[in-house]
Amino acid sequence: MAGACTPALVAAISNGGGLGSLGAAPMKPDVLRAQIQKIRALTDRPFNINLFAPASEQFDPAATLGDAARALLENYHQELGLGELTSPAGIYGPAEEQLAVLIAEQVPVISFHFGVEAHHVAAIHAAGLKVICSATTLEEAIHLDALGCDAVIAQGSEAGGHRGTFIGDYQRAMIGTMALVPQVVDAVSVPVIAAGGIMDARGILACKALGAGAVQMGTAFLGCPESGIPNVWREQLKAASPSQTAVTTVMSGKPARGLANRYIQDMEALEGAPMPYPLQYALSGAIRKKAAEQGNSDFLAMWSGQGVGMLRELPAAELLKALVTETQTLLANLVD
Numbered sequence: 001m002a003g004a005c006t007p008a009l010v011a012a013i014s015n016g017g018g019l020g021s022l023g024a025a026p027m028k029p030d031v032l033r034a035q036i037q038k039i040r041a042l043t044d045r046p047f048n049i050n051l052f053a054p055a056s057e058q059f060d061p062a063a064t065l066g067d068a069a070r071a072l073l074e075n076y077h078q079e080l081g082l083g084e085l086t087s088p089a090g091i092y093g094p095a096e097e098q099l100a101v102l103i104a105e106q107v108p109v110i111s112f113h114f115g116v117e118a119h120h121v122a123a124i125h126a127a128g129l130k131v132i133c134s135a136t137t138l139e140e141a142i143h144l145d146a147l148g149c150d151a152v153i154a155q156g157s158e159a160g161g162h163r164g165t166f167i168g169d170y171q172r173a174m175i176g177t178m179a180l181v182p183q184v185v186d187a188v189s190v191p192v193i194a195a196g197g198i199m200d201a202r203g204i205l206a207c208k209a210l211g212a213g214a215v216q217m218g219t220a221f222l223g224c225p226e227s228g229i230p231n232v233w234r235e236q237l238k239a240a241s242p243s244q245t246a247v248t249t250v251m252s253g254k255p256a257r258g259l260a261n262r263y264i265q266d267m268e269a270l271e272g273a274p275m276p277y278p279l280q281y282a283l284s285g286a287i288r289k290k291a292a293e294q295g296n297s298d299f300l301a302m303w304s305g306q307g308v309g310m311l312r313e314l315p316a317a318e319l320l321k322a323l324v325t326e327t328q329t330l331l332a333n334l335v336d
């Protein structure tokens, strides 16, 4: 979870027998190296580092910001005491350099969002490491299997954060975990990791029953003290119900699920599409940063899945332990 993970969270999960994962898409190579060293100081267990596909870093030179969107962003800048709206600068990657760090550091599992390229899979395998990637449709899962990914994450539409969609229209790729996982399991030759709306033992066992080899949980760990999210986001999550999350493209230019707020409401009310990803994200970056400093939820990107109402505020190690114990108990009760 880019922007929400810390080395402490990653290590707590890996030390507890899970595979802790660091969302590293926005990290410059030197920052990334330092984060890996911090994780290694806290755990000697395998862990995962996640990148975004390099294709998602490219700015569209032909894209222009509509007048209404510009006026709205300028108003926000004024309201928050920010200066002029400046030209957007790159926010991700460069993925090639990030990947070189991960390979040099021998990160055991490297994952991608928004697809993965064949030469990256080959480079990771040549280094003796594992590669996984998210899929939101059967077509994407089959594509990743054919590329040689070691496992496929089936990301259902309940999931918090960006939809990992990389083939076709995202609205067609809004497939719930319940429907997506068994069909991906039937279609691919590698283990499937179920993601989206899994918050407790009930979700874990349901996904096992659907054929998943493992589950990936994001939102469930946002309530942990080790997660790196601002307090205002944490407070909003605690009070939220599933109907308060929405998939929107206005925050970053790509579809992502998060808690609805003033920024999303205002931007969605405008005519015209947002800037393509990652321009829209870069343009709204100053607003998000200031809002986080001010504890203002109006302008934050508060990614969250539909399972938000089941959030527990426990230290990560305790949450993981509770999930394991509760899953064992539930399984025993189910087969009784």
Ligand SMILES: Cc1cc2nc3c(=O)[nH]c(=O)nc-3n(C[C@H](O)[C@H](O)[C@H](O)COP(=O)(O)O)c2cc1C
Binding pocket: 001, 002, 004, 023, 024, 025, 050, 112, 113, 134, 155, 158, 159, 160, 161, 162, 195, 196, 197, 198, 216, 217, 218, 219, 220, 303, 304, 305, 306, 307
């Ligand atoms: C705050 C947040 C940030 C996320 N950032 C990333 C990311 O950087 N890379 C990625 O592959 N997935 C990211 N995701 C999606 C997760 O990998 C996963 O698909 C999702 O959390 C699963 O659904 P759940 O949130 O209902 O557990 C993020 C999710 C959240 C909630």
